[in-house]
Amino acid sequence: MTEQTRTPRYTLMGLVTLAAVVALVLFLAKPAQSDSAAQPASTAAKPANTLQSLAELDGKPPASRALDIQTWNTAEGAKVLFVEARELPMFDLRLTFAAGSSQDGDSAGVATLTNAMLNEGVAGKDVTAIAQGFEGLGADFGNGAYRDMAVASLRSLSAADKRDPALKLFAEVVGKPTFPEDALARIKNQMYAGFEYQKQNPGKLAGIELFEKLYGSHPYAHPSDGDAKSIKPITLEQLRAFHAKAYAAGNVVIALVGDLSRDEAQAIAAQVSAALPKGPALAKLPQPAEPKPGAYHIDFPSKQTHLMLAQLGIDRADPDYAALNLGNQILGGGSFGTRLMSEVREKRGLTYGVYSVFSPMQVRGPFMINLQTRAELSEGTLKLVQDLLRDYLKSGPTQQELDDAKRELAGSFPLANASNASIVGQLGAIGFYNLPLTYLQDYMQQSQKLTTEQVRDALNKHLAADKMVIVTAGPSVPQKELPPPTDNPTEQPLGVPEH
Known part of the structure; x- marks a missing residue:
């Protein structure tokens, strides 16, 4: 991506x-x-x-x-x-x-x-x-x-x-x-x-x-x-x-x-x-085949277990990119306040951080959810994350969640082209992925017009909770039940995640 x-x-x-x-x-x-x-009138006359x-x-x-x-x-x-x-x-x-x-x-x-x-x-x-x-x-x-x-x-x-x-x-x-x-x-x-x-x-x-x-x-x-x-x-x-x-x-x-x-x-x-050497563009990559869903474990002597869930997402030119990006921002693409962070960390104290991301590339890049938790709670945490994804795909975002995500995007949007360094990276990507020259303004306009139904439909078009490839890495230990959700969890996450 x-x-x-x-x-x-x-x-x-x-x-x-x-x-x-x-x-x-x-x-x-x-x-x-x-x-x-x-632009405000005070800047309209500028270059x-x-x-x-x-x-x-x-x-x-x-x-x-x-x-x-x-x-x-x-x-x-x-x-x-x-x-x-x-x-x-x-x-x-x-x-x-x-x-x-x-x-x-x-x-x-x-x-x-x-x-x-x-x-x-x-x-x-x-x-x-x-x-x-x-x-x-x-x-x-x-x-x-x-x-x-x-x-x-x-x-x-x-x-x-x-x-x-x-x-x-x-x-x-x-x-x-x-x-x-x-x-x-x-x-x-x-x-x-x-x-x-x-x-x-x-x-x-x-x-x-x-x-x-x-x-x-x-x-x-x-x-x-x-x-x-x-x-x-x-x-x-x-x-x-x-x-x-x-x-x-x-x-x-x-x-x-x-x-x-x-x-x-x-x-x-x-x-x-x-x-540069003389020569043509290299051949385009083939699209990957759909993987077989399944769970795989790597036994590793640590106090925590890493949990990674993924499936194939989209390529960079997919027309659903704006809807998927905004939908993911609500699920787990931001920091605090996302569905995953609220339920897994804030209400239960199971992790330092949990994140989801679409990484579109030349061909279908991955959609991933990534977190780590205490080893003895890893199976319950994995099931919780799967249930949260399943519920989110079924219901989609609320209107309030979508409004908040749009507001955050609009507020942070100008920072993405505030420096020449950021612009040159964007130009490189526009050219590399053959995006239209109007891509930047198109993306913002598309995002601001999205409805909750459109976001939900796009997520369900590209994701399915039962098609995840899951890899865990950590010790094999007896499992404990998850603590119930609360506004003040008794089990706080570790202050520093393992690396």
């Missing part, structure tokens, strides 16, 4: 083991509104893409930021989306490739390794010189690989004396990495350490098992990083071949936001596109 710019996974400073990401595209879950008519100061707000909700999205294709076939924003003397550039782990084939982890190696070396520069090159220009490079996509990003000052050398270095890093042999060995060792850590993390083990059971033989089934067995035989030749195929100009979306004219943006896109 569930796609954001981030710093490299594996750098000279060592490994930072990342938690499982199930919402690769969630940055569009509350997209930005571009209804210029809703279309403006930033509001706190002083301007004066206690009022922030006005929406109207986005004039321009789009074109480069000579090599790269799709470009651009928003001009002159407030700050800088720009954000984001490349989104269909080069995630779903393209690994028989070598699980090759996409992650390729992405991690981008900034390890170019002609005449090692990883340290590359990092110093960006830093000396006041620029920031970021990269990451997920199931659907791999990204590379640049933030730079827009003045030509800074912009030009930063773009030259960025184009080399993304388009012509040298893949040093010593760097591959180091990164593999860092990944091995991460895999060892996973063995001590029941939540991570449960997540890996869940995706395997949910997706079977589909490319989404394996972890984005692969595992110790799959990455060991991966060679430099495989990385170079994957880069030549998956980092091709025809397989990328270029998003640009910032202090640039249309001509400057076109020149940047042309420069970056020309630096």
